[in-house]
Amino acid sequence: MSLQTDADPLQTGEVRGTPDEPPPAEDRSAGHGRRPGRKILTYVVLIVLALIFISPLIFMVVTSFKTRAEAGAIPPSWVPDPFTTQAYETIMNSRGTPVLRWFGNSMLAALANAALVVTTSALAAYALARMRFAGQRIVFGLIIATLFVPPVILIIPNYLIVGELGWLNTLLAVIVPTAASAFGVFFLRQFFLGIPVELEEAARLDGANQWQTFWRVVLPLSRPALATLALLSFLTNWNDFLWPIYVLFSPEIQTLPAGLSTLQSANAVRYDLLMAGAVVASVPVLVLFVFLQRYLIEGVARSGLKG
Amino acid sequence: MATSAAQIREEVDTGESPTQRTPRRLVTHGKVTPWLFLAPYLTLFVVFVIAPIVYGAWISLHRYDYTLPGKPFVGLDNYLTLLTPGSITFDIFWDSMQATAIFTVTSVPLLLVIPLLVALVMNRSFPGRNVFRAVFFAPYVLGVAVVAVLWRYLLDRNIGLVNYYLEAVGLPGDIAWTTSVPAAWVALVGVTVWWTLGFNAVIYLAGLQDIPRELYESARVDGANGWQQFRHVTLPGLRPVLSFVTMVTIIASVNMFGQSYLMTEGGPGRATRTAIYQIAETGLRNYQMGSASAMSYVLTVFLMLLSLGVFWLFRERRG
16 A cells, blocks of 8 residues: 555645535545534534543542542542542552552663664664665564564563573563564664665765764654654553563562552452552553654554555 | 765766765675674574574473473473363363454454444544544553553442443443453453554554545545445455454454453453463463463464465455
8 A cells, every 4th residue: 555645636635623514535424414413413422422431541540539438439439539649658658569669660661671672673774774785685584574473472482581591570571572673673674765865875975984874864864763663662661561470570670560460469459559550550651642642643553554 | 964965966866976886775884884783683683582482492392391300302292282182281271262262253343343433433524533533542552451450440340330330221230240251251352442442443544544535536426325435435445454453453362361361360260361371371370381382382373374364355356
């Protein structure tokens, strides 16, 4: 499928703010009733559906500010009364569930992993995009082939390899093994190939060596791609669940998702505590999402169009 | 950058640089340079991707119990045991494969159809469209642990929101969502749809916006109604995206783990313990790594067959 790059003469741009006259192609509904009353009704239905869809998240936040009794009360309440931060204080101060510590672990691991992914992928992708060497095809082919290897195959042997390295129960176990990203190399290589080579040649004529060209010309031009890759790696690492619960044992070395699992087995029906923990695990990704929504959604959307 | 614009323009015009290099690549580098650039990536790649693939196959040919001294070579025994009805691992493994199959067969169709409906609605321009898009995508960024812990609360048999509102509208309000089948499957599939619907919808939406408008124009001129336009313009136009989404969704469903681990703990009994869950437990809790590795290779073969099936389904058909 080709991405439309040149302007389509029929495409008159987005007609925003004039909901009564949507561009013809955007009107895919069989209904031809263009009456304003019907429009408003559709709109109301949409808003109600969206509210229902998002209500579990609202309830999660609401519950985290309830007392223990109110979190288990019937009928359920949508406004905490009394409003309390008791649940947060409890999970942050109890020895078995050091939530702040988990937060720090998750942050450190996700940042370190994203940095490793971006650095190693960018260097490798540049060599594959702009240099010539014996075995180039084999190296690239091998990297792409691993895109199709199911992660489950790697779990058992990687557990043993990480064990041999002495990394079990350390954050290195959740930072390093996933840092060689085949997707990262593929994605950045595509981007580098799209940069006009003349820019790099001009730099070379000015006496820059390969490294300086990469560092001063290519990387600055690739900021959006690097940011997207960093964001995706951060989110993936932040939310990873299966691997951390098996390779991290001690309470103080958990990441947030693994910690939530610990929290749940320790406090099966203390839903006030569980929701507080869930909110702590959600805040950073939701903040990232709100500010970088465009990047993220565009990145996901584009992934489906490369077919 | 002291290069003059004229110099660059000259290179663009002639299509080659003054030093007669091939236009698409810089070849003035030492033999070692590319390998220096590749070294950090390849080191990690070899140690944590290539070596484990080979090592895993080797482990699966041994009675590799982490807790026992000596790891005797047993050939294909681990595989044969998995294929011998009546052996303990046979039952455990194929029960878990069945759980994975139930989940995949029920969740994939829903995850293909519902996001498409959402995308079709979102594909019309109306004020606040991006807000709606963000709302539907939001659960996806939270990750499985948050989603599963949250829904275990909402689905609590006694104090959960779901049963409370079911009762409020006159339906049975004491369903054991996480501790009985088939209710547990309904819960796991429903939660997964809620969690990942936005991801597929966003990909569909991009695909819809890629369909040339004049196709709809000419369909309308030919007198096609809404349904016919969908059938003959939208669906064919979405085919590549549809095959991508199908593939990604199947792979994600076969890899389901966290929902089951946190919401139902694989229960009741082992009813909702998926293949991934079983492999992880066998290998990393019971330390029977030979058997677990064999299981992971068998699961991989199934995944590959499934992928081939999807490719075959979505191939270009003549006529």
